[in-house]
Amino acid sequence: MSHPNVTLEHVIALAQAAMEGADALGMPLAGNHIAAGLDILRAASPEQPDVRDHG
Numbered sequence: 824m825s826h827p828n829v830t831l832e833h834v835i836a837l838a839q840a841a842m843e844g845a846d847a848l849g850m851p852l853a854g855n856h857i858a859a860g861l862d863i864l865r866a867a868s869p870e871q872p873d874v875r876d877h878g
Contacts, residue, residue, distance in 0.1 A: 839861065845857060
C-alpha cells in the first residue's frame with residue numbers, strides 16, 4: 824500500500840517520534856525494535872542523519 828504524498832522522510836520522522844515515545848514511556852525494548860527499523864529505513868535513504876541520542 825502506498826500513498827503519493829508520503830515520502831520515506833515522513834516515515835522516518837514518524838518512526839523517530841515513536842522511538843522517542845517508547846523511550847519516554849520507559850519501554851526500552853520497544854524503542855530498540857523501532858531503532859532497528861529506523862536503521863533499515865536509513866539504509867534505504869543514506870542521506871538521512873542518525874539523530875539517535877543514547878546518552
